[in-house]
Amino acid sequence: MKFVPGSLFKKLWLTITASILITILYSFLLSYLFYEKLYVDQEEKSLLEEGNRLALDYKGGPLSDKLKKDIEWYNGKSESEVFVVNSPRELSACLPFDINYETLVGPEERDKLLAGEAVTKKGYEERFDRKIVAVLVPLLDGDRLEGIIYLYVPLARISELTHDFSLLWLMGGAAFIIIAVYLGFKMTGRLTKPLIDMKRAAENVSQGDYSTRVEIQSNDEVGQLASAFNHMSRSIEEEDERKRDFLADVSHELRTPISYIKGYSEALASGFIKKASEQDKYLKLINREASRMVQLVADLLDLSRIDAGQYRLEKHLFPLAQLIEDFSQKYVPTMEEKQITFQTSLDPDIIMNGDEARIEQILQNIMDNAIRYTDNGGVIRLSLSKHPYGCLLELTDTGIGIPPEDLSSITRRFYRVNKARSRSDGGTGLGLSITEKLVRLHGGRLEIESVMGKGTKVKVLFPVL
Structure with missing residues (x-):
């Protein structure tokens, strides 16, 4: 199978190849979407659960040294960074990166903390060269904000999450593309072969070879088209045979009466027949054959008009x-x-x-x-x-x-x-x-x-x- 400019085979193969590449690209983009939707959301949920569990140890009043030591101990065991401060102003001093506490805890966030709601923050941090997600859990004593538990974790990149099998994924993806493109090539060739055969067969039929047939390889729409083509070719062949038989029959039917009329008329014109009774006999024969020709022509005209749909009944x-x-x-x-x-x-x-x-x-x-x-x-x-x-x-x-x-x-x-x-x-x-x-x-x-x-x-x- 070879490429022909503008051929259906080329169009189908390119369409299949483009579909495969678009599918892989779409899958790649979806992986980032899942990264944002699943991984980041999961980290945020995990931090929020950690902060709420730690907040359960707070029993009211000013923050105790015991609570601070417990959270410091927990920070050493946890994968996330956890510490507790008495007020938002202390956050800037406790964080390992520069940030204005007013940017971290604005008026809206402060109102949420006072209402007992945790605050979630996400953003890019230069020191880590990546995004971080942070959770601020309020410690309330009545209406007073006695402290804040702050938890944050740098977010891993998707390449880091898949570091162990990224090379394998790349090799598998390349192998998949090669196999899929090859199979697409073979499948396209199989799909278009009957169409190419029909094109060649149609050219043969147009040149008068009505015996041409197309091999039927399937029962789908292409196979049904091939079957319809074979039926058409067979019908044309039969019609051509009928036409030839018809012309041969007409020639045969007309040749005999014409021969009779020609022979009898020549005999009469030459004066070869002298007797009046014989002349009368030959004239009757001429008249009989002429009548046969008239009837034959009339019948042929009737058949022609019926076949052409021009025969109108007056009912x-x-x-x-x-x-x-x-x-x-x-x-x-x-x-x-x-x-x-x-x-x-x-x-x-x-x-x-x-x-x-x-x-x-x-x-x-x-x-x-x-x-x-x-x-x-x-x-x-x-x-x-x-x-x-x-x-x-x-x-x-x-x-x-x-x-x-x-x-x-x-x-x-x-x-x-x-x-x-x-x-x-x-x-x-x-x-x-x-x-x-x-x-x-x-x-x-x-x-x-x-x-x-x-x-x-x-x-x-x-x-x-």
Whole structure:
């Protein structure tokens, strides 16, 4: 992993390193805060407790020699400096450093002492080259201030408190920084590697290599992003394959009728065909192939508009049974010609809010398939009934059926069960694809069931009022 100017890796690594250094600095500053808050406060509390215990030996009246000797003895045993004076004026003479007694005991402090309250003093002293903390405990006899017990101690520096392990602390801190920065480097590299891989993969995809995938190394947000990228790349690859298949299918579908039209028209134009009956036959073939091309182009335009979201339904309320009955009449001659028995069972109470022209287009596509693939003497049943979904339109035929392996793909564009693509037994291959999309636009669902040699059942579920 290497630094790239302005790279995310560099930014993350510097952020982690800065965070570590700030944390250590913050910890260092906190140590001084604890020094002030814990150590100094503890020393002050300890001096105050010492002074109050010593003051318990005072029984009133002028200070006795015994009390002074006892405190002097205690001073020799105590870590703090302790002495007793009769008045604030004597403090300056007893202290080992120069200080004005009026500065040490001002009017406010004197009032506190007279009220029986101890006075605490903190400040820097040049003689000790450090701060000291002092406590003045009053010795009262009624309202008279007979004496003051003075206790003070120079405060140790934090470096002195940690003298024994300061070097170890310094070495440990340096080791911690090195380890933390190294781990931060490795962790940052691990975090940014999928992003770098995705950047490279995106560049490959932009150059047309849709097979590129990113290795998923975690299940966090970065891992989910990698998964989403793989899904996107896979979808683009599939869409590209569909586009190529679509163009190949369109080319295949148009090439044959164009070849027929070109060949038949050249034969007619060259005068090679003399008989009027033959000319009429070739003209009908040209007309048939031209009609096929017109239908193919119309279907392609419909699919393109649906996919682009430009297909608008003109919905209104109408009785669905009446539309089905009127529509079915135009197929009666064809079914009579093939001797197909047509049976209907339609619920007249079903009212639908939809586009009549598109519903009729759906009916036409499934009816054309039923008649085309039902042999002479077969049966076609068309029913309309209420259903929990809304209503159920069901078309059943006794045709040749659809193989099970083809059922899941039957609504794909240009898909034919007959892989030879014979036009004598198939349309453009777009009818069911358009049908499924129109059904979905109406909020419905298309289901197809089939058994080879027994027939096919097409179910269309629509929501109703």
